[in-house]
Amino acid sequence: MTTSIEVENVSKKFSMQYQRTLKQVAVAKLRGQRIKDSFWALQDVSFQVQQGEAIGLMGLNGSGKSTLLKHIMGVMRPTSGTVRTRGRISGLIATGAGFHPQMTGTENIYMNAAILGMTKEETDAKFDDIAGFADVGEFLDTPVGNYSSGMFARLGFSVAVNVDCDVFIADEVLAVGDQPFKKKCMKRMEQIRDSGVTLFYVSHAAQSVRRMCTRVIVLEKGVVGFDGDVDEGIHYLHYDDSEDVDAEEEQTTDGELGSEV
Ligand SMILES: Nc1ncnc2c1ncn2[C@@H]1O[C@H](COP(=O)(O)OP(=O)(O)O)[C@@H](O)[C@H]1O
Ligand SMILES: [Mg+2]
Numbered sequence: 001m002t003t004s005i006e007v008e009n010v011s012k013k014f015s016m017q018y019q020r021t022l023k024q025v026a027v028a029k030l031r032g033q034r035i036k037d038s039f040w041a042l043q044d045v046s047f048q049v050q051q052g053e054a055i056g057l058m059g060l061n062g063s064g065k066s067t068l069l070k071h072i073m074g075v076m077r078p079t080s081g082t083v084r085t086r087g088r089i090s091g092l093i094a095t096g097a098g099f100h101p102q103m104t105g106t107e108n109i110y111m112n113a114a115i116l117g118m119t120k121e122e123t124d125a126k127f128d129d130i131a132g133f134a135d136v137g138e139f140l141d142t143p144v145g146n147y148s149s150g151m152f153a154r155l156g157f158s159v160a161v162n163v164d165c166d167v168f169i170a171d172e173v174l175a176v177g178d179q180p181f182k183k184k185c186m187k188r189m190e191q192i193r194d195s196g197v198t199l200f201y202v203s204h205a206a207q208s209v210r211r212m213c214t215r216v217i218v219l220e221k222g223v224v225g226f227d228g229d230v231d232e233g234i235h236y237l238h239y240d241d242s243e244d245v246d247a248e249e250e251q252t253t254d255g256e257l258g259s260e261v
Contacts, residue, residue: 002086004167004198005049005072010081012042012067012222041067042078042222051086051166054199056213056230058237063219065202069093069171072200087166090116091200092156092173101145105136105155108144112159126162133184134158149176161188168192171202186212206239 015038019025028035041064049055057065070076070093071083098115099108109130113123123130131140134154139147144155153176160168170189174182189212193199201212209216209230216233218226226236234240 002051003048003084004051004053004086006082006084007045007047007068007072008082008084010042010045010068010071010078010083011040012064012071012076013038013079014041040222042071045081045219045222045224047217047224047227049198051198052193052196053215054193054201054213056209056216056233057200057202057219058204058209058216058233058239059219059225062221064222065219066093066171067222068219069169069200069202072167073169085167088117088164089167089169090160090163090165091167091169091171092153092160093169093171097156099144099152099156102143104142105134105140105144105147106131108155109134109159112156113163116160116163116165118163130158130162133161133188135181150178150181153177154181157185161185161192165197167198167200169200171200172204174203174208204239206234209234 015036017036018034019028025035045064045068057068059065067076071078072085073089073091073093074083074085075093098112100111103111109127110120110123113126113130114120118126134140134157136147136151136154139151144152147155153173157170157173157177168189170185174185177185186208189199189201193212199212201209203209203212213230215228216226216230217224218233218236226233231240
Protein backbone atom coordinates (compact mmCIF):
# COMPACT_ATOMS: atom_id res chain seq x y z
CA MET A 1 0.00 0.00 0.00
CA THR A 2 1.12 3.52 -0.74
CA THR A 3 0.65 6.38 1.66
CA SER A 4 -1.44 9.08 0.03
CA ILE A 5 -1.62 11.72 2.76
CA GLU A 6 0.37 12.20 5.93
CA VAL A 7 -0.74 14.81 8.42
CA GLU A 8 1.66 15.13 11.35
CA ASN A 9 0.95 17.19 14.46
CA VAL A 10 -0.68 19.95 12.44
CA SER A 11 -1.86 23.04 14.28
CA LYS A 12 -3.24 26.23 12.77
CA LYS A 13 -3.63 29.51 14.59
CA PHE A 14 -6.00 32.19 13.28
CA SER A 15 -6.45 35.70 14.56
CA MET A 16 -9.79 37.38 14.96
CA GLN A 17 -9.77 41.09 14.33
CA TYR A 18 -12.55 43.05 16.00
CA GLN A 19 -12.10 46.35 14.15
CA ARG A 20 -12.08 46.85 10.43
CA THR A 21 -10.55 50.27 9.89
CA LEU A 22 -7.40 51.93 11.14
CA LYS A 23 -9.56 54.57 12.83
CA GLN A 24 -11.54 51.93 14.69
CA VAL A 25 -8.29 50.27 15.78
CA ALA A 26 -6.91 53.60 17.02
CA VAL A 27 -10.08 54.40 18.97
CA ALA A 28 -10.17 50.91 20.47
CA LYS A 29 -6.52 51.20 21.52
CA LEU A 30 -7.16 54.56 23.20
CA ARG A 31 -10.09 53.05 25.04
CA GLY A 32 -7.99 50.10 26.07
CA GLN A 33 -10.24 47.65 24.23
CA ARG A 34 -9.06 44.40 22.72
CA ILE A 35 -7.78 44.68 19.14
CA LYS A 36 -7.55 41.04 18.28
CA ASP A 37 -7.63 37.54 19.67
CA SER A 38 -6.13 34.40 18.34
CA PHE A 39 -7.44 30.87 18.47
CA TRP A 40 -6.43 27.43 17.26
CA ALA A 41 -8.57 26.17 14.38
CA LEU A 42 -6.56 22.92 14.29
CA GLN A 43 -4.67 21.44 17.21
CA ASP A 44 -2.12 18.68 16.91
CA VAL A 45 -3.98 16.84 14.15
CA SER A 46 -2.29 13.64 13.00
CA PHE A 47 -3.39 10.83 10.71
CA GLN A 48 -2.28 8.86 7.66
CA VAL A 49 -4.36 7.95 4.64
CA GLN A 50 -3.50 5.11 2.27
CA GLN A 51 -4.03 5.50 -1.47
CA GLY A 52 -7.63 4.57 -2.32
CA GLU A 53 -9.16 5.14 1.10
CA ALA A 54 -12.45 7.06 1.19
CA ILE A 55 -12.55 9.32 4.22
CA GLY A 56 -15.74 10.89 5.53
CA LEU A 57 -14.57 14.04 7.28
CA MET A 58 -17.25 15.01 9.76
CA GLY A 59 -17.84 17.44 12.61
CA LEU A 60 -19.98 20.40 13.54
CA ASN A 61 -19.77 23.75 11.73
CA GLY A 62 -16.55 25.52 12.62
CA SER A 63 -14.79 22.36 13.79
CA GLY A 64 -11.96 22.89 11.28
CA LYS A 65 -12.89 20.59 8.39
CA SER A 66 -12.41 23.14 5.58
CA THR A 67 -9.25 24.45 7.24
CA LEU A 68 -7.81 20.93 7.31
CA LEU A 69 -8.73 20.35 3.65
CA LYS A 70 -7.10 23.65 2.66
CA HIS A 71 -3.88 22.35 4.24
CA ILE A 72 -4.19 19.11 2.27
CA MET A 73 -4.89 21.03 -0.94
CA GLY A 74 -1.84 23.14 -0.23
CA VAL A 75 -3.56 26.51 -0.21
CA MET A 76 -2.82 27.05 3.49
CA ARG A 77 0.26 26.37 5.59
CA PRO A 78 0.16 25.02 9.13
CA THR A 79 1.40 27.14 12.03
CA SER A 80 3.23 24.00 13.12
CA GLY A 81 3.42 20.41 11.95
CA THR A 82 3.65 18.96 8.45
CA VAL A 83 1.32 17.83 5.67
CA ARG A 84 2.61 15.52 2.95
CA THR A 85 0.55 14.50 -0.06
CA ARG A 86 1.25 12.27 -3.04
CA GLY A 87 0.08 13.11 -6.55
CA ARG A 88 -2.35 15.56 -8.09
CA ILE A 89 -5.22 16.87 -5.97
CA SER A 90 -8.57 17.93 -7.36
CA GLY A 91 -11.88 18.88 -5.82
CA LEU A 92 -13.88 21.70 -4.38
CA ILE A 93 -13.61 23.34 -0.99
CA ALA A 94 -15.96 26.31 -1.23
CA THR A 95 -18.48 26.69 -4.02
CA GLY A 96 -17.76 29.78 -6.01
CA ALA A 97 -14.15 30.04 -4.82
CA GLY A 98 -11.80 30.66 -7.70
CA PHE A 99 -14.54 31.96 -9.98
CA HIS A 100 -14.38 35.40 -11.46
CA PRO A 101 -17.86 37.01 -11.51
CA GLN A 102 -17.28 39.01 -14.68
CA MET A 103 -16.00 36.09 -16.70
CA THR A 104 -18.38 33.70 -18.46
CA GLY A 105 -18.95 30.09 -17.48
CA THR A 106 -16.71 28.94 -20.32
CA GLU A 107 -13.89 31.30 -19.34
CA ASN A 108 -14.19 30.23 -15.73
CA ILE A 109 -13.97 26.56 -16.72
CA TYR A 110 -10.60 27.26 -18.35
CA MET A 111 -9.39 29.29 -15.39
CA ASN A 112 -10.46 26.71 -12.82
CA ALA A 113 -8.99 23.86 -14.80
CA ALA A 114 -5.71 25.77 -14.94
CA ILE A 115 -5.79 26.32 -11.17
CA LEU A 116 -6.25 22.56 -10.73
CA GLY A 117 -3.22 21.95 -12.92
CA MET A 118 -4.72 21.21 -16.34
CA THR A 119 -3.12 22.48 -19.51
CA LYS A 120 -5.17 24.32 -22.14
CA GLU A 121 -4.96 21.29 -24.45
CA GLU A 122 -6.22 18.99 -21.70
CA THR A 123 -9.12 21.34 -21.01
CA ASP A 124 -9.91 21.67 -24.72
CA ALA A 125 -10.13 17.89 -24.97
CA LYS A 126 -12.39 17.60 -21.93
CA PHE A 127 -14.44 20.74 -22.49
CA ASP A 128 -17.53 18.99 -23.86
CA ASP A 129 -17.56 16.55 -20.94
CA ILE A 130 -17.21 19.39 -18.45
CA ALA A 131 -19.91 21.53 -20.07
CA GLY A 132 -22.17 18.50 -20.45
CA PHE A 133 -21.83 17.53 -16.81
CA ALA A 134 -22.45 21.11 -15.60
CA ASP A 135 -25.55 21.30 -17.79
CA VAL A 136 -26.18 25.01 -17.25
CA GLY A 137 -27.36 25.46 -20.85
CA GLU A 138 -26.98 28.83 -22.52
CA PHE A 139 -25.84 30.35 -19.20
CA LEU A 140 -22.41 28.94 -20.01
CA ASP A 141 -21.76 32.04 -22.11
CA THR A 142 -22.95 34.57 -19.54
CA PRO A 143 -20.96 36.03 -16.62
CA VAL A 144 -21.04 33.71 -13.60
CA GLY A 145 -21.77 36.70 -11.33
CA ASN A 146 -25.44 36.07 -12.13
CA TYR A 147 -25.33 32.35 -11.33
CA SER A 148 -27.22 30.82 -8.42
CA SER A 149 -25.17 28.98 -5.77
CA GLY A 150 -26.39 25.70 -7.26
CA MET A 151 -25.10 26.70 -10.68
CA PHE A 152 -21.71 27.61 -9.19
CA ALA A 153 -21.56 24.18 -7.61
CA ARG A 154 -22.41 22.53 -10.94
CA LEU A 155 -19.68 24.34 -12.80
CA GLY A 156 -17.02 23.91 -10.11
CA PHE A 157 -17.80 20.26 -9.57
CA SER A 158 -17.83 19.52 -13.30
CA VAL A 159 -14.33 20.90 -13.70
CA ALA A 160 -13.07 19.09 -10.58
CA VAL A 161 -14.36 15.63 -11.57
CA ASN A 162 -12.77 15.93 -15.00
CA VAL A 163 -9.26 16.42 -13.64
CA ASP A 164 -7.19 13.24 -13.56
CA CYS A 165 -6.15 13.15 -9.94
CA ASP A 166 -4.84 10.98 -7.12
CA VAL A 167 -6.77 12.72 -4.35
CA PHE A 168 -10.31 14.09 -4.68
CA ILE A 169 -11.79 16.50 -2.15
CA ALA A 170 -15.51 17.33 -1.90
CA ASP A 171 -16.27 19.76 0.92
CA GLU A 172 -20.04 20.13 1.43
CA VAL A 173 -20.32 21.04 -2.24
CA LEU A 174 -23.38 18.96 -2.91
CA ALA A 175 -25.46 20.66 -0.23
CA VAL A 176 -26.64 23.35 -2.67
CA GLY A 177 -27.20 21.14 -5.71
CA ASP A 178 -30.64 19.91 -6.77
CA GLN A 179 -31.56 16.23 -6.43
CA PRO A 180 -30.74 15.08 -10.00
CA PHE A 181 -27.37 16.81 -9.84
CA LYS A 182 -26.56 15.37 -6.40
CA LYS A 183 -27.37 11.92 -7.67
CA LYS A 184 -25.14 12.39 -10.70
CA CYS A 185 -22.29 13.69 -8.51
CA MET A 186 -22.52 10.83 -6.04
CA LYS A 187 -22.34 8.37 -8.89
CA ARG A 188 -19.34 10.13 -10.35
CA MET A 189 -17.56 10.26 -7.00
CA GLU A 190 -18.15 6.54 -6.58
CA GLN A 191 -16.49 5.96 -9.96
CA ILE A 192 -13.58 8.16 -8.90
CA ARG A 193 -13.28 6.25 -5.60
CA ASP A 194 -13.51 2.87 -7.33
CA SER A 195 -10.70 3.84 -9.72
CA GLY A 196 -8.35 3.99 -6.73
CA VAL A 197 -8.36 7.73 -6.04
CA THR A 198 -8.16 8.80 -2.39
CA LEU A 199 -11.38 10.54 -1.42
CA PHE A 200 -12.16 13.17 1.20
CA TYR A 201 -15.88 13.67 1.51
CA VAL A 202 -17.37 16.25 3.89
CA SER A 203 -21.08 15.87 4.53
CA HIS A 204 -23.59 16.08 7.33
CA ALA A 205 -25.73 13.41 5.67
CA ALA A 206 -24.95 10.16 7.48
CA GLN A 207 -26.44 7.96 4.78
CA SER A 208 -24.31 9.39 2.01
CA VAL A 209 -21.18 9.08 4.17
CA ARG A 210 -22.10 5.41 4.73
CA ARG A 211 -22.45 4.97 1.00
CA MET A 212 -19.26 6.78 -0.01
CA CYS A 213 -16.74 6.15 2.74
CA THR A 214 -14.59 3.44 4.23
CA ARG A 215 -13.42 5.46 7.23
CA VAL A 216 -14.64 8.45 9.23
CA ILE A 217 -12.58 11.17 10.89
CA VAL A 218 -14.47 13.47 13.27
CA LEU A 219 -13.08 16.88 14.12
CA GLU A 220 -14.14 18.56 17.35
CA LYS A 221 -13.02 22.16 17.81
CA GLY A 222 -9.91 21.48 15.77
CA VAL A 223 -9.02 18.22 17.47
CA VAL A 224 -9.45 14.69 16.07
CA GLY A 225 -12.23 13.27 18.24
CA PHE A 226 -12.67 10.02 16.35
CA ASP A 227 -10.86 8.15 13.58
CA GLY A 228 -12.05 4.76 12.44
CA ASP A 229 -15.10 2.75 11.40
CA VAL A 230 -17.83 4.60 9.47
CA ASP A 231 -20.82 3.50 11.57
CA GLU A 232 -18.95 4.08 14.82
CA GLY A 233 -17.96 7.57 13.66
CA ILE A 234 -21.53 8.46 12.77
CA HIS A 235 -22.67 7.07 16.11
CA TYR A 236 -19.93 9.06 17.88
CA LEU A 237 -21.44 12.23 16.40
CA HIS A 238 -25.00 11.09 17.25
CA TYR A 239 -25.84 11.58 13.57
CA ASP A 240 -27.56 8.21 13.47
CA ASP A 241 -30.19 9.50 15.90
CA SER A 242 -33.49 9.24 14.04
CA GLU A 243 -35.01 12.00 16.18
CA ASP A 244 -32.38 14.35 14.89
CA VAL A 245 -33.74 17.66 13.56
CA ASP A 246 -32.20 16.88 10.20
CA ALA A 247 -33.74 13.45 9.93
CA GLU A 248 -36.49 14.67 7.67
CA GLU A 249 -34.17 16.48 5.32
CA GLU A 250 -31.76 13.60 5.38
CA GLN A 251 -34.45 11.18 4.32
CA THR A 252 -35.34 13.27 1.32
CA THR A 253 -31.68 13.71 0.43
CA ASP A 254 -30.64 10.15 0.94
CA GLY A 255 -33.77 8.35 -0.03
CA GLU A 256 -32.65 8.95 -3.55
CA LEU A 257 -28.93 8.93 -2.99
CA GLY A 258 -28.46 5.88 -0.87
CA SER A 259 -30.55 3.42 -2.82
CA GLU A 260 -28.36 0.48 -1.94
CA VAL A 261 -27.78 1.47 1.68
N1 LIG B 1 -8.94 32.71 7.38
C1 LIG B 1 -9.48 32.62 8.60
N2 LIG B 1 -9.22 33.56 9.54
C2 LIG B 1 -9.73 33.46 10.79
N3 LIG B 1 -10.54 32.47 11.20
C3 LIG B 1 -10.84 31.51 10.31
C4 LIG B 1 -10.34 31.53 8.96
N4 LIG B 1 -10.82 30.44 8.31
C5 LIG B 1 -11.57 29.76 9.19
N5 LIG B 1 -11.60 30.40 10.39
C6 LIG B 1 -12.27 29.93 11.62
O1 LIG B 1 -11.75 28.64 11.91
C7 LIG B 1 -12.75 27.80 12.45
C8 LIG B 1 -12.85 26.54 11.60
O2 LIG B 1 -13.41 26.89 10.33
P1 LIG B 1 -13.68 25.83 9.18
O3 LIG B 1 -12.44 25.04 8.97
O4 LIG B 1 -14.24 26.57 8.03
O5 LIG B 1 -14.80 24.91 9.84
P2 LIG B 1 -15.75 23.81 9.17
O6 LIG B 1 -15.36 23.66 7.74
O7 LIG B 1 -15.56 22.58 9.99
O8 LIG B 1 -17.16 24.33 9.33
C9 LIG B 1 -14.02 28.64 12.46
O9 LIG B 1 -14.18 29.15 13.78
C10 LIG B 1 -13.75 29.73 11.48
O10 LIG B 1 -14.46 30.89 11.82
MG1 LIG C 1 -16.39 23.89 5.99
